[in-house]
Amino acid sequence: MSKDRSEEIKRFDGPLRGQALFAIVFFLAAALLLSQLGSETKWAKGTKFFAQPRFWPAVSVIGMLLFGGLHLWKLPRRSLTRVDAAEWLVWAKALEYVAWFMGYVWLVPRLGYLPMTVLFMLGLAYRLGYRSRKMLWISAIFGVVVVVVFKGLLNVKIPGGAVYEYLPGALRSFFILNF
Amino acid sequence: MDLILDGLQILARWDVMIALLVGSIGGVLIGAIPGVGPAVAIAILLPATFSMDPIVGLTVLLGIYGSSMYGGAIPAILINTPGTAVNALTTYDGYPMTTRGEARRALSLAYSASFFGGVFSVVCLILFAPVLARIAPMFGSREIFLAALLGLILVVIAHRGQSLIAAGLACFGIFLHTIGLEPVKYSKRFTFDQSWLSSGVDLIVVVLGLFAISQAIFLLRGEDEKVRLTKLRGGLFQGLRELGRHPRVASVSASLGVLMGMIPGVGEFTAQFLSYTYAQRSSERPDDFGHGASEGLIAAETSNNAVPAAAMVPLLALGIPGEALTAMMLSVFYVHNVVPGPALFQNDMDFVVALYLALLILNVLVLIFLLFATNQLIKVVKIPNRFLGAAILTLSFVGVYSLRNSVTDCMLAAGFGIFGFVLKRLSLPAVPIVLGMVLGGIMEVKLRAGMARVKTPFDFIDRPVAMILFIMIVGVLIIHLRHVWQERKSLKEAKWQSKHRSTNFGAQMSRRRSFLSTERGKTLRAKRSKYAPRSTDKNSPR
Numbered sequence: 212m213s214k215d216r217s218e219e220i221k222r223f224d225g226p227l228r229g230q231a232l233f234a235i236v237f238f239l240a241a242a243l244l245l246s247q248l249g250s251e252t253k254w255a256k257g258t259k260f261f262a263q264p265r266f267w268p269a270v271s272v273i274g275m276l277l278f279g280g281l282h283l284w285k286l287p288r289r290s291l292t293r294v295d296a297a298e299w300l301v302w303a304k305a306l307e308y309v310a311w312f313m314g315y316v317w318l319v320p321r322l323g324y325l326p327m328t329v330l331f332m333l334g335l336a337y338r339l340g341y342r343s344r345k346m347l348w349i350s351a352i353f354g355v356v357v358v359v360v361f362k363g364l365l366n367v368k369i370p371g372g373a374v375y376e377y378l379p380g381a382l383r384s385f386f387i388l389n390f
Numbered sequence: 391m392d393l394i395l396d397g398l399q400i401l402a403r404w405d406v407m408i409a410l411l412v413g414s415i416g417g418v419l420i421g422a423i424p425g426v427g428p429a430v431a432i433a434i435l436l437p438a439t440f441s442m443d444p445i446v447g448l449t450v451l452l453g454i455y456g457s458s459m460y461g462g463a464i465p466a467i468l469i470n471t472p473g474t475a476v477n478a479l480t481t482y483d484g485y486p487m488t489t490r491g492e493a494r495r496a497l498s499l500a501y502s503a504s505f506f507g508g509v510f511s512v513v514c515l516i517l518f519a520p521v522l523a524r525i526a527p528m529f530g531s532r533e534i535f536l537a538a539l540l541g542l543i544l545v546v547i548a549h550r551g552q553s554l555i556a557a558g559l560a561c562f563g564i565f566l567h568t569i570g571l572e573p574v575k576y577s578k579r580f581t582f583d584q585s586w587l588s589s590g591v592d593l594i595v596v597v598l599g600l601f602a603i604s605q606a607i608f609l610l611r612g613e614d615e616k617v618r619l620t621k622l623r624g625g626l627f628q629g630l631r632e633l634g635r636h637p638r639v640a641s642v643s644a645s646l647g648v649l650m651g652m653i654p655g656v657g658e659f660t661a662q663f664l665s666y667t668y669a670q671r672s673s674e675r676p677d678d679f680g681h682g683a684s685e686g687l688i689a690a691e692t693s694n695n696a697v698p699a700a701a702m703v704p705l706l707a708l709g710i711p712g713e714a715l716t717a718m719m720l721s722v723f724y725v726h727n728v729v730p731g732p733a734l735f736q737n738d739m740d741f742v743v744a745l746y747l748a749l750l751i752l753n754v755l756v757l758i759f760l761l762f763a764t765n766q767l768i769k770v771v772k773i774p775n776r777f778l779g780a781a782i783l784t785l786s787f788v789g790v791y792s793l794r795n796s797v798t799d800c801m802l803a804a805g806f807g808i809f810g811f812v813l814k815r816l817s818l819p820a821v822p823i824v825l826g827m828v829l830g831g832i833m834e835v836k837l838r839a840g841m842a843r844v845k846t847p848f849d850f851i852d853r854p855v856a857m858i859l860f861i862m863i864v865g866v867l868i869i870h871l872r873h874v875w876q877e878r879k880s881l882k883e884a885k886w887q888s889k890h891r892s893t894n895f896g897a898q899m900s901r902r903r904s905f906l907s908t909e910r911g912k913t914l915r916a917k918r919s920k921y922a923p924r925s926t927d928k929n930s931p932r
Contacts, residue, residue, distance in 0.1 A: 274561030
């Protein structure tokens with residue numbers, strides 16, 4: 212490594228791994244958005260330049276392209292190496308928890324907020340390696356507390372689960388309203 | 391006096407009192423758990439506060455904002471891990487005191503300094519409120535546009551060494567705001583003919599993704615840390631007495647906190663840096679700083695706790711949030727059709743004073759709670775990180791799903807969660823995106839209104855406040871460009887400087903190998919020239 216590069220790397224704020232790919236993707240996304248500016252925004256006739264519907268999208272996308280490009284140009288290392296690949300793997304592995312989250316979102320209107328939250332906490336705790344009875348109990352209780360506080364006390368808008376329809380009369384409406 | 395009484399009347403309700411209690415204790419708890427922080431908590435609680443009265447909802451959020459820094463000092467002092475980002479400087483002098491066996495003294499001093507900073511700023515702002523009420527009407531559309539622009543520029547250049555990508559991310563935030571229907575001409579912007587993009591991208595979805603879900607993923611992907619806590623014995627009242635011995639450091643730090651808090655985009659870090667530098671330079675024992683100096687701890691804690699009340703000034707007086715937390719609070723105002731800005735200061739001054747009084751009461755409540763409950767509270771530090779991640783993910787669902795019961799919102803939030811996780815891994819800032827979204831919206835509306843009566847470019851800055859703001863923008867940009875130029879110069883100098891060679895093991899081995907191979911090459915060449923001389927060599931034997 213040349214001495215010039217080592218000095219720049221030393222002064223770079225943050226880790227260098229993964230930076231190149233992020234900067235390239237950011238720059239390309241900005242370029243793509245700029246190419247769509249004409250078709251995705253309109254130029255209104257008889258309207259002042261600063262009040263044009265296209266003005267602020269243009270300012271933002273050109274800014275993204277300009278500053279993203281300068282950031283990419285100023286990076287101490289723009290080539291992709293094996294260290295970067297390891298970093299992308301870390302990003303990809305994080306998608307597992309997005310899948311957990313989306314599964315939870317999809318199942319709540321079907322199984323109900325309370326049962327699904329308890330199951331979600333228990334499942335995630337088990338997945339994370341908390342296998343002791345104490346931690347599993349804490350996870351389940353946490354799930355119940357979240358539902359009671361937010362839906363029961365603060366009345367946040369979360370619909371009752373489809374499964375509650377099978378409950379008998381009074382219990383059914385109680386569950387739909389509170390859990 | 392009448393204003394204060396009116397403010398107290400607004401607060402004299404049982405639901406506001408409960409909100410104060412929940413906000414202050416909840417804030418301390420959230421601050422004390424490393425890895426959660428006020429941004430995550432406020433993002434999760436935002437939708438829940440929409441159904442409350444504005445004063446109740448804002449009191450809860452203000453409580454969390456104002457008291458989290460008290461709690462953040464606990465792990466900073468006891469285990470050298472700041473509870474919130476702004477408590478990082480507290481570790482410099484707080485943790486060395488703990489290693490010396492003075493944990494109780496450090497905690498007590500941190501609480502007292504925080505209390506002084508909080509109360510000082512609230513008192514200052516209550517006294518200044520009438521002056522602010524007179525200045526605020528001088529801000530028309532042009533001035534608010536320029537102030538928002540100044541705030542955005544300050545946020546960008548505050549990220550030293552990363553200002554280019556911070557500017558790019560701020561522009562990305564402005565772009566996110568423009569998605570959907572344009573409010574005047576009703577033309578679609580970047581919707582790609584997708585119905586779910588027509589209503590735009592909700593700020594809360596972005597905030598929850600960038601702050602809460604990303605933090606949850608970050609914790610879930612990390613490892614649990616084993617924490618060993620020091621046992622605290624005795625009372626925590628001595629700090630107030632010790633604080634009294636350093637009135638100059640405390641008052642200067644609190645003043646700097648108030649001043650820096652009022653400037654959009656500056657905030658706690660600059661206030662702390664200036665206060666700490668002042669305390670060190672004016673100290674009789676500057677070498678003690680970083681090794682458990684009580685003045686250092688006072689400077690750090692006083693200045694950061696003086697900021698929350700001051701940060702409410704640009705938000706309430708001009709409708710301009712200076713950082714991510716106040717940007718989130720702005721949405722609570724909008725939901726209730728309370729538009730912060732000069733009109734709020736003119737017409738609802740009692741509401742503004744009530745908010746400041748709430749902050750004052752909050753500081754008292756937090757101090758009392760901490761003085762008596764610290765021994766129990768420090769146990770929250772032991773909660774495993776990955777379990778916290780699971781808990782934040784569960785709570786994030788409430789925040790996103792309760793907005794519109796939309797799976798699309800959840801998908802968007804999850805997408806921003808991954809984006810925020812990548813930003814965290816790369817140590818890149820997420821705050822410019824949120825401020826770009828909020829300030830971009832303000833700038834669009836105000837520029838349109840401000841340009842309506844402007845004929846020449848100079849007309850835009852022909853009013854005194856607009857001119858001052860314009861000069862400030864130009865000044866800030868010149869200072870930043872000068873700094874960039876100096877950095878470039880020093881980098882060049884460093885490149886050309888003749889430094890001694892690297893002393894690391896790999897470099898030494900590499901040099902040794904090249905030396906040996908050169909030597910071996912020389913020997914071999916000498917040997918070959920001896921036994922197989924070139925025909926052109928005149929001295930060789932024939």
